[in-house]
Amino acid sequence: MSLSRLRKFIERVRENPGTGRIETPIPLRFSRITAEQSTHLxxxxxxxxxxxxxxxxxxxxxxxASQHLRDKGIPVRQRGMPEGLVEEDIRLYEQGCSLEAIGRHMDVSANTVRKRLIEAGVKMRSSYDHLLS
Structure with missing residues (x-):
């Protein structure tokens, strides 16, 4: 857009502020569920x-969805890696497995494995330690 066209546009907007806006409705992405859907969920x-x-x-x-389950008295499972499996993760990590490989094995992200290992007090390897051996 040229400078002169931009100036004309700004003047039009100042004269009638509604002309410069493009109004688009915000789509409703999430809906409520029915009693039948609740039962199935x-x-x-x-x-x-x-x-x-x-x-x-x-x-x-x-x-x-989680809140709906809690409201209905359903215990919600913990997201991420279960606490009881940290010992196995530590063993695998100390045997040289990568965070990515452990994560795939546990069906969680490598970052989740890393966080759990740090919480357990495991000293993390640098990403290039394997090159020094």
Missing amino acids: IAEYQEGVPVQVLAGKYRIHRGS
């Missing part, structure tokens, strides 16, 4: 389907 969750998957299926936010 709870049943599927109890069968082991992750909250993230259920949230996508029922087009609600993950946090809303």
Whole structure:
């Protein structure tokens, strides 16, 4: 856009402020679930389907799905790596496995493994230690 056209546009906007805006409706992304959907969501969750998957299926936010389960008295599973498996992660890490490999094995991200190992007091290797051996 040339400078003169820009100036004309600014003048038009100043004269009538509504002309410079493009109004687009914000799409409703998430909806409420029905009683029937609630029953299915709870049943599927109890069968082991992750909250993230259920949230996508029922087009609600993950946090809303978790809150819905809690409101219905359903204990919500912990996200990430279960506490009891940290010892196995430590053993694998000390044997030389990468954070990525441990994460794949535990079905979590490498960063989740790293956080758990640090919380457990494990001294982390540098990313180039294997080159020094």
